[in-house]
Amino acid sequence: MVNDYLRRHDGVITLAQAREVGLSHAAVQRRVRSGQWVRRFPGVYFADDRPYTDAARVRAAVWSYGPHATASGLSAAWWHGLTQFAPDRVEVTIPRNSNGRAKPGCRPRRRDLAPSDVVEIRGVRVTNLALTVVEAAARDGGARLLDAALQRRVVGLSALWRAQLRHAGRYGSPRSRLLLQAADAGARSAAERILHKLLTAAGITGWKADYRVGRYRVDVAFPQCKVAIEVDGFAFHSGPSEFQNDRTRQNDIVTMNWQVLRFTWLDLTQSPERVIAVVRAAISA
Incomplete structure (x- = not known):
């Protein structure tokens, strides 16, 4: 029973769990x-016949704060499979009235979570998907994690807003x-405004907003050098039909000898210098 328990829980076991499977202190x-076994935290042990993986590290950290502790933040995001890498410090939410203190490799947060805010995945309590x-x-x-979660349809925008309002x-x-406001219905228009500000701040001139190219209108155009810029909100707003229409539209514009650049809201907010560099290169080519 002990070996089976260790195999299912990344080699980690607590003293209380060991007693439940028949071991004395x-x-x-x-x-x-x-x-x-190696003592990782008081009352938490690791069977040292296997690698001490990130899963074992996160599990041990959460379990070290007791049965009501919950992985949260980026720790919960990794446990849900939303991120590729586990954080260096494990964020753990503990009840306000608990006496847990900071431990090596851990970042405790004191707050009370409602039962609906918590799910159990592979034996570890984590904040539910929306709150995570x-x-x-x-x-x-x-921002990229939020965009990826919405693109993959793992959670809806309405659920995210409910979680946001419950924990404002x-x-x-x-x-x-x-x-969330940027990811909502106004994401594309917000992205256009950001692009206009970036171009103005960079001193780039010769562009026109909402410019007609053939039977289409492009968000920003440099008519003299035939460079068109199209901006998107968060990528999840594009379903299969919208995706196909965008590509047809882009191909038609290209056949009219225009170069088309596409930027997302994330490009404009997370990498504005790169956006400006690409635009300068295109209009000076």
């Missing part, structure tokens, strides 16, 4: 003294709100 200590995405969006690189006073809430 003395039996646990014998395993520690012999080097079979909203909170992770406030971290560095979170939390850390990072203002940034999450701005991202």
Whole structure:
């Protein structure tokens, strides 16, 4: 039973869990003294016959704060499979009345979560998908995580707004709100306004907004050098039919000897210098 438990839980086990599968405290200590198990945190052990993976590290950190501890933020995002890499420090949400303190490699947050805010995945409590995405969006690189979650349809915008409003006073809430507003129906128009400001601030002239090319209108055009710029909101707004229409439209414009550049809201907000460099290269070619 012990080996099966360890196999299913990344080699991590707590003292309470060890007792549940039939080991006494003395039996646990014998395993520690012999080097079979390594004490990672008080009351949390790792069977040292396998690699100490990120999954084991996150699991051990969460379990070290007790049965009501919950992985949150980027830790929860990684556990949900939304990010490729686990964070260096594991964010763990613990109840306000708990006495947990900071531990090596851990970032505890004190707050009370409603039962509906928590799900259990592979034996670890994590914030539910909507709350995880909203909170992770406030971290560095979170805008791309939000965009990816919406593109993959793993969570809907309405669920994200509900999570945002339920936890409006939390850390990072203002940034999450701005991202959700940008991801809402006005994302494309917001992206156009950002592009206009970037071009003006960079001193780039000769462009016209909402310019007609053949039977289409492009968001920004440089008529003299035939460079058209199309801007998108978050990519999830494009379904299969819209995607095909955009590509047909772009191909038609290209056949009229125009060069077409496409930028997303994320390009404009996360990499504005790169956007301006691409535009300068295109209009000077």
